[in-house]
Amino acid sequence: MTELVFYVLAVSAVVSAVACILQRNPVSAAMWLVGAMFALAGIYVLLNAQFVGAIQVLVYAGAIMVLFLFVIMLLNLDRETTDLRRWPAFLLALGLVVGIGSALLALGGYTPHRLVAEVLGRPPWSDPGTALPAGAAAITETERRGVVGAIAGPLFRTYLVPFEVTSVLLLTAAVGAVVMAKRRL
Amino acid sequence: MLLGPSLTLSAILFTIGLAGVVVRRNAIVLFMCIELMLNAVNLTFVALSQYHGLNGQVMVFFVMTVAAAEAAVGLAIILAIFRHRQSVDLQNINLLRG
Numbered sequence: 001m002t003e004l005v006f007y008v009l010a011v012s013a014v015v016s017a018v019a020c021i022l023q024r025n026p027v028s029a030a031m032w033l034v035g036a037m038f039a040l041a042g043i044y045v046l047l048n049a050q051f052v053g054a055i056q057v058l059v060y061a062g063a064i065m066v067l068f069l070f071v072i073m074l075l076n077l078d079r080e081t082t083d084l085r086r087w088p089a090f091l092l093a094l095g096l097v098v099g100i101g102s103a104l105l106a107l108g109g110y111t112p113h114r115l116v117a118e119v120l121g122r123p124p125w126s127d128p129g130t131a132l133p134a135g136a137a138a139i140t141e142t143e144r145r146g147v148v149g150a151i152a153g154p155l156f157r158t159y160l161v162p163f164e165v166t167s168v169l170l171l172t173a174a175v176g177a178v179v180m181a182k183r184r185l
Numbered sequence: 186m187l188l189g190p191s192l193t194l195s196a197i198l199f200t201i202g203l204a205g206v207v208v209r210r211n212a213i214v215l216f217m218c219i220e221l222m223l224n225a226v227n228l229t230f231v232a233l234s235q236y237h238g239l240n241g242q243v244m245v246f247f248v249m250t251v252a253a254a255e256a257a258v259g260l261a262i263i264l265a266i267f268r269h270r271q272s273v274d275l276q277n278i279n280l281l282r283g
Contacts, residue, residue, distance in 0.1 A: 006187055010194045017198055017221055021205030026213055033217050036198070040224055047191060049231045052245050056227075059249050064220065064256050071260045072213055075267050083211050083274075093207040101200035107229075108193030115188065115236060129186070134238025141239070155243050166250045173254035177261035183268075 006046050013039035024083050026072045030065060037061045050147045191232035199225035212263050212273040216256065223252050 016036035023029040037060045044053035112128035124131035130139060141150040155163060198221060205218035227245045234241030267273055 003187065003190075006190060010190065013194065014197055014201070017201040020221065021201060021209065021214075021218060026211055029214050029217060033221065036221065037224060040198075040228060043191070043194070043228065044231050047187065047231050047235060049234065049242050049245075052227070052231055052242050055246070055249060059253060060220070060224070064253055067256055067260060068213065068217060071264065075213075075264070075273065077211070077213070077273065083209060083214070085208055085210055089207055093204045096207060097200050097204050100203060101196065104196030104199060105193060107196055108189050110189055110192055112186075112188050112236060115233075119237075129236065132236055132238070134240070135236045138234070138238045151239055151242050151246075154240055155246065158240070159243055159247075162247060166247060169254050170250065173257050177257040180258070180261040181264045 002046055006043060009039045009042045009046070012036075013043070026077050027069065030068050030072060033068075034061050034065050037065070048142075048147075051151050186235060188232055188235070191228060195225045195228040195232065198222075198228070210275050212266070212275055212278070213260070215275070216259055216263075220252060220256070223248060 013036045016032045016039065020029045020032040020036060023032060037056060041053045041056040041061070044050070044056055113124065116124040116128040116131045119132060130136040138150065141153060144150075145153070202218045202220075202222035202225060205221065206215055209215055209218065227248055230241040230245045230248070263273055266278060270277055272278075
């Protein structure tokens with residue numbers, strides 16, 4: 001059942017992504033991208049990352065894509081018709097897709113068993129889901145504190161300084177966006 | 186659980202985003218393709234975090250924050266360019282070309 005839902009979501013994500021890059025109208029492209037992000041949020045939930053799935057919908061499909069749509073409609077871009085590049089770019093794209101795509105697709109051959117065997121340098125003796133110490137710790141932590149609490153632990157202990165730096169980054173980005181988009185200060 | 190299929194899907198989405206960056210000329214659609222590539226990387230983090238612990242999901246959180254900041258600044262730059270050139274077509278934006 002889980003696999004069936006995964007494949008339905010995966011196919012819809014790929015179809016939406018392809019439609020996004022081929023759609024001439026930027027508004028339609030943005031809507032297809034929202035569809036791909038919703039499908040990915042569903043996949044995150046299937047992969048036991050419910051918190052990431054929720055913030056994917058809130059931050060990506062909600063905030064970022066609304067920002068994109070807002071700018072597209074503000075600029076009124078519908079009249080630009082020739083949006084695709086000429087054929088040399090298509091050849092370059094084909095080369096990149098074949099080269100990088102085939103290299104990345106090799107990752108699809110990883111099974112949990114093989115992953116753990118390569119990390120530990122020996123085949124796992126137990127279930128590969130708990131064979132790595134960090135993975136086993138994550139499972140007990142999730143059972144003890146729930147999904148969000150288990151992520152809050154490392155976020156506010158190990159990664160506290162990056163977390164605070166992130167708030168400075170967001171403030172800088174907000175101020176910078178206002179400065180650049182304003183006509184005159 | 187579903188590690189191989191997730192990594193395959195992530196590879197496909199990243200490649201689609203890459204092709205979009207090369208093929209499209211509209212700067213805003215280019216940004217959307219970059220968001221698609223970031224999403225593909227996030228999927229890799231989440232898929233591997235099932236076996237490597239929850240630090241991968243924390244990293245996804247940071248990637249999303251940086252993507253939000255990048256989208257805000259990038260779209261502001263596009264707005265400023267549009268005001269100068271009345272276009273977001275990248276073929277017309279060649280001021281930095283030597």
